[in-house]
Amino acid sequence: MKGPENPTNPRTGMSREALPPSEEQALVVRAQAGDRGAFEALVRDNADRLYAVVLRFSVTESDAEEATQEAFVRAWRGLARFRSDARFFTWLYRIGVNEAKRIAERRASADSVSSLEERPLDDISDSRPGPASRVQQSELRVLLEHAIRRLPAKYRAAVVLRDIEGLSTAEAANVLGLREAALKSRLHRGRMALRRDVAQYVLGEDVETLPAARDAGRLTELELS
Numbered sequence: 001m002k003g004p005e006n007p008t009n010p011r012t013g014m015s016r017e018a019l020p021p022s023e024e025q026a027l028v029v030r031a032q033a034g035d036r037g038a039f040e041a042l043v044r045d046n047a048d049r050l051y052a053v054v055l056r057f058s059v060t061e062s063d064a065e066e067a068t069q070e071a072f073v074r075a076w077r078g079l080a081r082f083r084s085d086a087r088f089f090t091w092l093y094r095i096g097v098n099e100a101k102r103i104a105e106r107r108a109s110a111d112s113v114s115s116l117e118e119r120p121l122d123d124i125s126d127s128r129p130g131p132a133s134r135v136q137q138s139e140l141r142v143l144l145e146h147a148i149r150r151l152p153a154k155y156r157a158a159v160v161l162r163d164i165e166g167l168s169t170a171e172a173a174n175v176l177g178l179r180e181a182a183l184k185s186r187l188h189r190g191r192m193a194l195r196r197d198v199a200q201y202v203l204g205e206d207v208e209t210l211p212a213a214r215d216a217g218r219l220t221e222l223e224l225s
Helices: 021-032 036-055 061-077 088-106 110-118 131-150 153-164 169-176 180-203
Strands: none
Touching (some): 021 036, 021 088, 036 088, 088 169, 131 153, 153 180, 169 180
8 A cells, every 4th residue: 555655844834733632533544545635634733733842853854744643654554554543643752752762873973963952943933922022932932942852862752742832741751662651750840951951051050059940840841832
C-alpha cells in the first residue's frame, strides 16, 4: 500500500486544536482500511502539533521538517500495528520524537549543540495591548525557549510534552516509553532546572533563595502553551 507522496507541509499555519477522540478514531479505522484521504485528514490535524514538538529536538528547521515528514511516512507504513486503545497523536508523537532524536544524533557534534541553542526563534505574535507588555512577553518567551533547549534531552522531552503540549502524565509517559513515575521524575528535574535558569538570568539570584519561587513548578506553562 503506497502512502501519500508528500503527506504534509508542517509550516502551513493550520490550527493545532485536536479532533475529538471519536472523530480521530473513525479516521484511523478508515485509514487502516486503506483510505488515504482519511490518513491525510489525520495529517492535517496533527502536522502543526507534531512539528512544534520535533522542532525543540532539532538543530535546524529543515531537520524538524524532515523529522515530521518521516514520522508521517512511518506512521502510514505502520498503521496496521496501531492499537485502538491509544490516542493516535500520542503514537505519532513517539514516532516523531524518535525521528528527531535520530536526525540529531546523526548530526551530533559540538557545532550542532551550539547551533541548537542559537537557532533563531519563529516570530511570536502577541495580541495583548501595550508595547511594553509585548516586549516583556517576547523576552520571556525567548528566555524560556533557550532554557528549554539547554535541558538534557530526556528532561526536555518531559517538559515539552507535559507542560507545553499539554499531554497527560500517562500520555507523555507512553510517548517516551517510560513508567509514569520515571516521567514525573524527569519532569520535576526539568522544571527545577528551568526555574533555576530563569531566576538566575532575570534576578541574578539562586532560585533557592527566593521563597515565592519554591512552588513555581509550572513556570514553563507561561507563554508556552
